[in-house]
Amino acid sequence: MPELPEVETIRRELEPHVVGRSVSGLEFNWEGIVRRASLEEFSSRLIGQRIIGLGRRGKYLIFRLSSGQALIIHLKMTGSLWLKDPEKFVRAIIHLDDGTNIYFRDPRKFGIMWLTDDEESVGGKLGPEALGKGFTAKVLAAKLKSRTAPIKALLCDQGLVAGIGNMYADEALFLAKIHPLRAGGSLTEEEVKRLHKAIQRVLRVGINDKGASTDTYFRPSGQPGTAHWRFRVAHRRGENCPLCGTPLERIPVRHRGSYFCPKCQKA
Numbered sequence: 001m002p003e004l005p006e007v008e009t010i011r012r013e014l015e016p017h018v019v020g021r022s023v024s025g026l027e028f029n030w031e032g033i034v035r036r037a038s039l040e041e042f043s044s045r046l047i048g049q050r051i052i053g054l055g056r057r058g059k060y061l062i063f064r065l066s067s068g069q070a071l072i073i074h075l076k077m078t079g080s081l082w083l084k085d086p087e088k089f090v091r092a093i094i095h096l097d098d099g100t101n102i103y104f105r106d107p108r109k110f111g112i113m114w115l116t117d118d119e120e121s122v123g124g125k126l127g128p129e130a131l132g133k134g135f136t137a138k139v140l141a142a143k144l145k146s147r148t149a150p151i152k153a154l155l156c157d158q159g160l161v162a163g164i165g166n167m168y169a170d171e172a173l174f175l176a177k178i179h180p181l182r183a184g185g186s187l188t189e190e191e192v193k194r195l196h197k198a199i200q201r202v203l204r205v206g207i208n209d210k211g212a213s214t215d216t217y218f219r220p221s222g223q224p225g226t227a228h229w230r231f232r233v234a235h236r237r238g239e240n241c242p243l244c245g246t247p248l249e250r251i252p253v254r255h256r257g258s259y260f261c262p263k264c265q266k267a
């Protein structure tokens with residue numbers, strides 16, 4: 001699933017192609033991609049609008065429109081936005097007035113888009129941005145206080161902090177040497193500080209490497225990202241810990257596979 005580094009990479013690479021352009025047409029191959037409106041209503045509201053900015057909140061992409069409305073896109077499990085025709089799995093195409101086309105590629109069809117008058121209604125349910133000024137070690141400590149859920153599950157909870165998913169949670173916990181099943185509230189002040197630093201580090205490195213193409217994520221150019229080359233535990237099934245050589249383990253935490261080193265990240 002695209003996480004903060006993947007969505008931010010898409011935002012940065014699409015931005016110069018879309019800002020200042022108007023939507024001139026829409027095509028759909030999968031009607032379930034539009035929420036909260038019929039395809040006709042969605043099209044008639046969106047066509048003709050100018051895109052004045054491209055933002056991101058957590059894993060949501062926000063196309064700000066001249067009317068004050070916003071087109072929100074969530075790529076969910078397998079979505080990506082392409083500037084060239086990916087040929088397969090195209091569920092929608094957004095045509096712009098200069099001939100640019102944005103192809104919504106989505107093999108598993110979980111991706112969604114909708115129009116809203118109030119983009120805050122997206123942000124309202126989300127915790128602070130993982131790379132934002134509002135997310136400090138102190139804020140993280142307050143949010144974890146007396147929580148009994150596994151730290152891995154808490155990091156993936158978008159209401160606690162926005163942008164982190166399975167891959168970067170595993171990487172951050174490895175870097176901070178914290179076992180994924182530790183109760184959130186059991187972390188010491190020192191561990192919380194380490195974890196906060198680790199979260200911001202893995203996300204920044206992930207953005208620099210243009211996201212992780214472990215599965216179905218691609219950049220708008222159709223090229224893969226390279227962040228997964230640097231992963232030390234995430235998706236490293238059957239490999240050994242890069243620090244101590246112990247075989248990595250994979251356990252389910254709230255139904256998600258979590259990779260960790262049983263020696264470096266003690267229970």
Ligand SMILES: [Zn+2]
Pocket residue numbers: 241242243244245246261262263264265
């Ligand atoms: Zn290890």
